[in-house]
Amino acid sequence: MYGSTPAPHVAESEPEKNFVESASPYVAEFVGSYLLVFTIGVCSIVANPLWGPTAVGSTLVVLVYIFGPISGAHLNPAVTVACGLAGQISWQKVLSYCILQISAGFVAGLACYAVFQLPMGVSPVDPFSFWDAAFLEVVYTAMLCFVVLSVATSRTNNPANNQNNFFGLAIGLVIIAGGQAAGKISGAVLNPAAAIGLEVAGAARDHSAPYGFAYSAAELFGGIVAAAAFRFVRRHELSESEPSFTSxxxxxxxxxxxxxxxxxxxxxxxxxxxxxxxxxxxxxxxxxxxxxxxxxxxxxxxxxxxxxxxxxxxxxxxxxxxxxxxxxxxxxxxxxxxxxxxxxxxxxxxxxxxxxxxxxxxxxxxxxxxxxxxxxxxxxxxxxxxxxxxxxxxxxxxxxxxxxxxxxxxxxxxxxxxxxxxxxxxxxxxxxxxxxxxxxxxxxxxxxxxxxxxxxxxxxxxxxxxx
Structure with missing residues (x-):
C-alpha cells in the first residue's frame, strides 16, 4: 500500500534492509494503532458527540499520511485482513500486523482507563439491540475497507508511477460519515483493535455479553465483504484492461x-x-x-x-x-x-x-x-x-x-x-x-x-x- 509494493516492471532486487528498516513497518502499525485507539477512547469520554467522529476521522487522516509510506497505515485488523484477501500483502504480514494492532488497542484501552478512571467499553446504544448495531458495523467497516483498497492499492486509481494525493483524506472521510450515521446506534467503532481495547477498559461496565469480541467479528466480516467487492470491481487490473460495464x-x-x-x-x-x-x-x-x-x-x-x-x-x-x-x-x-x-x-x-x-x-x-x-x-x-x-x-x-x-x-x-x-x-x-x-x-x-x-x-x- 501507498507505494510499499514495487512496480511490476522493476526487475532488479532491492538492497538488503537493516534491522531498523525491517522493523519500522511493524513499529508504525503499533504506534499508529495506539494513537488511533487512544483518540477513540478519549472522544468516547470527553468529546462532543456531534463532532467526535470528525475528530477520529481527522486523526486517521493524519496517521495515514504519516505512516502510509512506511507500513501502509492499516491501523485496523479488518483493513489488514481485507488487504490479505485482496492479495495486497502476505498472510505472514497479515498475522503480524493484526497481533500488533490488537496489542496496541489493548495498551491504549488500559491507558485511557488509567488516565480517566472511567469505563468505556463498546456496546449498542440503548434502546438498540446488538443486531441493530452489528449490521451497521458490517456496513461501514466494509465501506472503510473498500475505500482503503480502492484508493491505496488499486493499480489504476493509485499507480506506482503516479500515486494520488487523496488516499488519506478519502479514508478519514469514511470514519466521519460512518460515525455520524451509526454513532448513536452502534458507537461506530469499525475497528477490532478499538473494540477489543476499549472492551478491556470497559470491564467495569455491566455488560450482558462480551460485545468487544462480537463487534470484532462483525467488523472482520465487513472486511471480507469489502475484499470480495474490491476483487469484483477491480478484476480488470489483472489483465490490464479497461473496467467492465458490470463493474x-x-x-x-x-x-x-x-x-x-x-x-x-x-x-x-x-x-x-x-x-x-x-x-x-x-x-x-x-x-x-x-x-x-x-x-x-x-x-x-x-x-x-x-x-x-x-x-x-x-x-x-x-x-x-x-x-x-x-x-x-x-x-x-x-x-x-x-x-x-x-x-x-x-x-x-x-x-x-x-x-x-x-x-x-x-x-x-x-x-x-x-x-x-x-x-x-x-x-x-x-x-x-x-x-x-x-x-x-x-x-x-x-x-x-x-x-x-x-x-x-x-x-x-x-x-x-x-x-x-x-x-x-x-x-x-x-x-x-x-x-x-x-x-x-x-x-x-x-x-x-x-x-x-x-x-x-x-x-x-x-x-x-x-x-
Whole structure:
C-alpha cells in the first residue's frame, strides 16, 4: 500500500534492509494503532458527540499520511485482513500486523482507563439491540475497507508511477460519515483493535455479553465483504484492461446504497450534522470508484452527464436503475431504525412555513450546482475533485436544511421507502417523492447547458473585454 509494493516492471532486487528498516513497518502499525485507539477512547469520554467522529476521522487522516509510506497505515485488523484477501500483502504480514494492532488497542484501552478512571467499553446504544448495531458495523467497516483498497492499492486509481494525493483524506472521510450515521446506534467503532481495547477498559461496565469480541467479528466480516467487492470491481487490473460495464454498475449501486444509508440514518436521528456526513460519504465514494463508473451516485448527475455527451444513454439508463435499486435497499435497511427509542421518521414535504416553491428553488439550484461541479472538475489527476463534489452536498444541505436539502432522487426514493415500510402512509408520499425527484432532475438537465455555455465563452474573451 501507498507505494510499499514495487512496480511490476522493476526487475532488479532491492538492497538488503537493516534491522531498523525491517522493523519500522511493524513499529508504525503499533504506534499508529495506539494513537488511533487512544483518540477513540478519549472522544468516547470527553468529546462532543456531534463532532467526535470528525475528530477520529481527522486523526486517521493524519496517521495515514504519516505512516502510509512506511507500513501502509492499516491501523485496523479488518483493513489488514481485507488487504490479505485482496492479495495486497502476505498472510505472514497479515498475522503480524493484526497481533500488533490488537496489542496496541489493548495498551491504549488500559491507558485511557488509567488516565480517566472511567469505563468505556463498546456496546449498542440503548434502546438498540446488538443486531441493530452489528449490521451497521458490517456496513461501514466494509465501506472503510473498500475505500482503503480502492484508493491505496488499486493499480489504476493509485499507480506506482503516479500515486494520488487523496488516499488519506478519502479514508478519514469514511470514519466521519460512518460515525455520524451509526454513532448513536452502534458507537461506530469499525475497528477490532478499538473494540477489543476499549472492551478491556470497559470491564467495569455491566455488560450482558462480551460485545468487544462480537463487534470484532462483525467488523472482520465487513472486511471480507469489502475484499470480495474490491476483487469484483477491480478484476480488470489483472489483465490490464479497461473496467467492465458490470463493474461500473456495481459501483453505482453499492455507492448509492452507502450514501443513502448515511443520509437516511442521519435524518432519522435528526442530526444537525447530516449535510456534513453526506458530503463526507459522497467524497470518499467518488474517490474510490471514479475511475470505474465515473462516481455519479445520483440519477440527476447521471442525467447531466448523459446530456453533456460524456455517457451513453444506454449506460445512463442502467445507472438510473441501479442507483434507484441501491436507494431501495438502503430504504429497507434504514426502515428498521425508524421509530426506535423515539427517533422520528423523515418527511418528504416542505418544513415549517415553507412552500413547495421553496423546495423547487433549493432542490433545483443546489442539484444543478452538484451536477455542474461533476461536469467541470471531473475525475482528473488532482487532489480536490472528490472534495469539491462532496462539498456540494454539505453546502446545499446546510444552506437549505430548514427546507429540504436532499439533492438526489435516489435519496428521496430511499427516504420514501423507509417511511412506507415503517408506517402506513397516504398516497401523498408518492406524489411528494415524484415532486422532489422532478425538481432535482430539472437541476440535472440545467447543468449541462450551463456547462456548455461557460465552456463556449473562454476566460480570455472576458479578459479582453475587461482590458
Amino acid at each position: 461500473g454498475v456495481f459501483c453505482e449501486c453499492f455507492g448509492t446504497f452507502l450514501l443513502c444509508c448515511t443520509i437516511g440514518l442521519s435524518l432519522t436521528q435528526q442530526s444537525d450534522s447530516t449535510p456534513w456526513a453526506a458530503g463526507a460519504a459522497l467524497a470518499s465514494i467518488v474517490y474510490a470508484v471514479h475511475d470505474v463508473s465515473g462516481g455519479h451516485i445520483n440519477p440527476a448527475v447521471t442525467m447531466a452527464v448523459v446530456l453533456s455527451g460524456k455517457c451513453s444513454l444506454e449506460r445512463g439508463m442502467v445507472y438510473w436503475a441501479v442507483q434507484l435499486f441501491g436507494g431501495l435497499l438502503a430504504g429497507i435497511a434504514t426502515a428498521a431504525y425508524h421509530g426506535i427509542g423515539g427517533i422520528a421518521t423523515s418527511n418528504l414535504e416542505p418544513n415549517g412555513d415553507f412552500s413547495w416553491m421553496s423546495v423547487l428553488a433549493v432542490e433545483t439550484v443546489f442539484t444543478c450546482i452538484l451536477s455542474l461541479v461533476v461536469l467541470k472538475v471531473g475525475p482528473q489527476s488532482n487532489f480536490y475533485f472528490g472534495m469539491a463534489i462532496g462539498s456540494c452536498l454539505t453546502l446545499g444541505g446546510f444552506a437549505s436544511a430548514q427546507i429540504s436539502g436532499l439533492m438526489n432522487p435516489a435519496v428521496v426514493w430511499s427516504v420514501a421507502i423507509a417511511n412506507f415500510t415503517s408506517s402506513i402512509t397516504s398516497i401523498s408520499l408518492l406524489y411528494h417523492c415524484l415532486a422532489f425527484c422532478l425538481f432535482q432532475l430539472a437541476g440535472g438537465v440545467l447543468a449541462p447547458y450551463l456547462h456548455h455555455l461557460t465552456k463556449e465563452i473562454p476566460y480570455t474573451k472576458f479578459r479582453s473585454v475587461l482590458d
